[in-house]
Amino acid sequence: MNEEIKLSWKGKVEKSSSELFVGRVISKNFKNQETSIVVEGKDLKTNKIKQFYLDSSGREEEDCLSNIKGLNDIEVDDIISVRNSKVRSVYRTKSSNNFIFATIRCNSNCLMCSQPPLDIDDTLENYFIWDYAIDLLNDSPKHLTITGGEPTLLGERLVLLINKILNKFPDLLITILSNGRMLALDSMINTLSSIEVRRNVVFAIPLYSDVYKIHDHIVQAKDAFHQTCLGIHKISSLGFPVEIRVVLHKLSNPRLLPLSKFIHKNFPFVYHITFMGLEIIGYTKANKSQLIEEDSLMAEGNLQSSLKFLSSWKYNVSIYNTPLCHIPESLWSYAKQSISDWKNSFKPECEKCIVKKDCSGFFTWNIKYAEVKPILEEK
Amino acid sequence: MEINALRKEFRKFQNLHFYDDLNSTGIKLLPFNFKRLNSGKELIISMVGDYLIAPYGTVEDLVNKNTSKLSEDLYYDLLSNHIISDSDNIKSLELLANRYRAKKTNAFNFAQLHIFVITLRCDHTCQYCQVSRVSQNKEKFDFSHLNLYKGINLMLASPEDDITMEFQGGEALLAFDLIKDAIAYTKEEAKKINKRINYVICTNLAPINSEILEFCKLENVLVSCSLDGHEELHNENRKRPGRNSYSLVEKGLNLSFEIVGRENVSALMTTTTLSLEHPIKIIDEYRKFGFKSVFLRPISPYGFATKNKNSNYQTNEFIKFYSEGLDYILELNRNGEYFKETYTSILLKKILTAYSENYVDLMSPSGLINSVIVYDYDGKIFLSDESRMLAQMKDFTFQIGTVNDSWETLLANPVIEKIGDAGINDCLAGCSTCAYNVYCGADPVVHHATQGDMYGFRPDSSFCQRNMSVLDIIFNKIDEEPDTLEIFKSWVNNE
Structure with missing residues (x-):
């Protein structure tokens, strides 16, 4: 029996200045049982190009969502959006x-x-x-x-x-x-x-x-x-x-x-x-x-x-x-x-x-x- | 229409009854016509041609708004076939307007078929033809080049972009050189204005040879010939010195198949008194030549033809002939051979699909002007082939002018307004309430010729009797023979 593919995730927002971020996944690392993802894109409110981080660990940083479960379904080159504590898959490249x-x-x-x-x-x-x-x-x-x-x-x-x-x-x-x-x-x-x-x-x-x-x-x-x-x-x-x-x-x-x-x-x-x-x-x-x-x-x-x-x-x-x-x-x-x-x-x-x-x-x-x-x- | 996506209460689920439009004033009848079938069941046909075969008494229940007597499925069928409406304002009105427009597309067209009677000369003296002349006098009975080019200019100045140019006679091929000149001129002129012209030559095949057929192949000209049936019948109907019309057709057909290909050759038959006894032999003759269809075509009831003993038969005799032929053809199909009757197929397309068929005799508004136009050998312009036959009997009612006129002048002819009136069967006494109205046509020329009145008088109109009878036969088969409906579908699908 296949698992349903996850298309949205919830994380813990530490300190984010961005209201609506859309970007492409540029790297995905798996270390010590934790997944961390780097996304490059734009804050659509300020039009500022920046990087954003998604992490399954409790990492606390600016422009980062932490404690996210099921990040495995996100692949490099996928497009995702982030708003407040919510991550959505926009485009899955594979x-x-x-x-x-x-x-x-x-x-x-x-x-x-x-x-x-x-x-x-x-x-x-x-x-x-x-x-x-x-x-x-x-x-x-x-x-x-x-x-x-x-x-x-x-x-x-x-x-x-x-x-x-x-x-x-x-x-x-x-x-x-x-x-x-x-x-x-x-x-x-x-x-x-x-x-x-x-x-x-x-x-x-x-x-x-x-x-x-x-x-x-x-x-x-x-x-x-x-x-x-x-x-x-x-x-x-x-x-x-x-x-x-x-x-x-x-x-x-x-x-x-x-x-x-x-x-x-x-x-x-x-x-x-x-x-x-x-x-x-x-x-x-x-x-x-x-x-x-x-x-x-x-x-x-x-x-x-x-x-x-x-x-x-x-x-x-x-x-x-x-x-x-x-x-x-x-x-x-x-x-x-x-x-x-x-x-x-x-x-x-x-x-x-x-x-x-x-x-x-x-x-x-x-x-x-x-x-x-x-x-x-x-x- | 209101978009109520932001109203919370909208999200509460409602039951079926909530969506019912029926109020205390009961159902509304949409325009429909009806007729009783042999089985006693009732055939109900909507204004857009959707038909329903319903139990005895249904129409009476509808008229009395006695809907409690109808089964739920029948009630739903009546709604979805556009026969009744639950609501006071007809919510499907715009949909029905689109459907009606699709059934009447020809009303928006101008003539696509332009017939040029290239010569009146002929080598045959057929029973049913009063038009042709056995003569060597080209000057008198052929199109002059000047008139021909004027006619072509008119054809090309007409609004349609896809045009069929058909050469008729007499025997068109006796003026083959003239046809060649006409096609050369048309090709050149049509190219300048980006119009597409298809060519057809109607011939008795007697003069055909490989040179002519090679030309047809090169220029994509279709060959349409006359084949009345088996040898004895064909030769009797289609007289010529030597009584060898049939063997010339046989030779000509085989040569045509060889050079231009089967798909570019067709044949037409005309039913005479002599034909009436031989529907099966006639059909077999078409099969023998490998044709996949036959058009069991009655004679046009005009002048010469009606005076000839071999052309003057009653409609019921023709219907018997048609019916026997149709049964035989259906039997062939049941045994796995695809073969169709063309007139039935034209009607079936109107009955079984949302579309129509541009066949001149079965159009309303009639096919005059918006389907066909005829240029006679002497430069006269007629509304139809039958119109020029009338002219041979000195009745010029349907001549709208000559090739020297402009379209503005031709279309200002008062007869056009008359046929506009008499050519819409929704407005004709006897037709407007006929069950078959939407499948049938109006034919002002035939009614003028046979009854002296373009509007016509239905009770003794042979046009009406024939179409009513043919449609009765078709619908009783649809009602009683489920396997026949499947064969009918295959004819419409052109399988």
Whole structure:
């Protein structure tokens, strides 16, 4: 079983003059059971270039955070940010799954949100962090996900970040995980139209039902369905590729086939449709009784007929985050392994499974709820 | 829209009922049409062409707002197929507007198909053609160079950037030198203004030879020929001295396949009284030549054709022919052979997808002006091929001018305003309430020709009867034969 990768740390602040520091790790030393890290970067408040130290020991110094646990996950060349006593990983140089965390705010409140929103405004801070982090990047990531919260709440600043990074790395592929609601607004569409290169910027937008009130209930926001549907039309007409994402659970499963038909009739231009397994983390834990499917036979049948329908119309369809032993063999070809390094966890029983190498495994946080049925021999 | 991300109370989870828009005034009906199927079930079609097959009595329940009688799934299907709305203000209105626009894209276009009747001369005297002349008189029946270039200039001055230039006759290849001159001139002029022109030659294949085909290959010209069916039928329909039309087609097709490639050769059939008995033989003839489709095409009900005993059949006879042919084709598909009927495929694309198909006879607004324009051999300009056939019977209603006119003058012709009116089936009596309205078209020319009125009278319109019958056949199959729907999909996907 893999450990979850740490993306934020807490330390003890001794005496720091800096309010918001962003920098690149230039060295990492391991001595006497203690890790010490040197970061070079800028205090974004004073614009002063300086070095900052992260330490697992009780070292007491200016521009240093001490007593930090789990520093091992930070590597040389990673980009981190420090604010007060909190360290955040901004960019992990060895990861193929880097993301811009745009904001923790959200205008929806999905029953199964894996990263529940907070009602604070962190948009400016996150913008400053990434605006400078882009300057620090040496090599282009292959792919970058912009996530949140709801990234479009960054407004114009989102466009500034995207244009800046695409200017530096023109071949970069960007996926924006947005609920699409803001895209129904002409003012937002106007703002996004300033993104110059659009074909490499995918909007991945969730749609959970073909019936307005079921979707609105799942995302806990009135009129969200109509806003998202219109948003999909509007963003696509600007020339951005659109992916539709469907999370599979007890509330979305019953109308999966009608939803697929709805997509075919209303959004035939989408370039990818993905069905994703439920993450048992965040709000999901509180809403388990509403979300966890008991009728797995119905769910399996609906998934099967939906995939058959969509692929008969030549759509590009995938299943994400679902282990192979949880879906019928006829659907294995649709199942994709996740690129996220914290999403490929396995149980001890999985070791004897002959299709483990093709399997996405589990979300790390799902593993304690997971039941597995290892595939032992060729069928 | 309000972004309420900073309101704490927003984070409290609500139940499904909280999100329900339905109030005490009940459901609202969106514009839809409906029809009963053979099975007794009800076919309900939304204004954007999404269809739903619902149990007997559904429409009555909707009209009476008796929603308690509907199952939850059916109720949800009605919502998601844009047939009803829960809220008083239609929240999906802008989405529906986009969908409607996608179904009606042709309304925003100008003619992409420009037909040049390069000569009226022909070596055939077909049963159903009143236009062509067996004559050596080039001066009288060919385009003059002056008119031809004026016509091309007009074509290039029209707004579309992608244009198909189609050479028709008579027998177009009797004026092959003229075609060569036309293409040379068009190429040069189109290059200057960055327009892309595709060329098609319609021919009976009798005059075809390797020199012509090498030219077609070089200039990417598509070859479209007439093939009415098996030898006996083809020769009877398509008369020529020596009764050898079929063997010339056979020879010409094989040579064309060899030189320009199968993908650049197509064939069209016309159904005469003699054809009615032989749908299967006709289809087999197309298969024999390796074609993957056939267009079971009725005769145009114009003048000469309607006076000829072999062209004057009733719509129900044609439908029987079409239906037998379609069943045979479906059987071929069930046995693993991909083969499609083109007219059905055009309708299926409208039924099964969000898009439309630019086929002139099935457009509303009609395809006149926004799909096709015809330049006749003598420099006259017509709204459609059928319009120039009418002119042969001294009816010039649909002639909008000549190549000497400018587009401004041509488009100011009063007939254009009339077809604008009579060419939108949402506004035609009998069409506006027809279940198939969104899939069908309006054809002011055919109704003027057959009924003396561009608006037409639906109860005895052969155009209406034929399209209604074909769509009935298609929908009853969709209702009753699940495997046929899969075959239909493969036709739309062009697999």
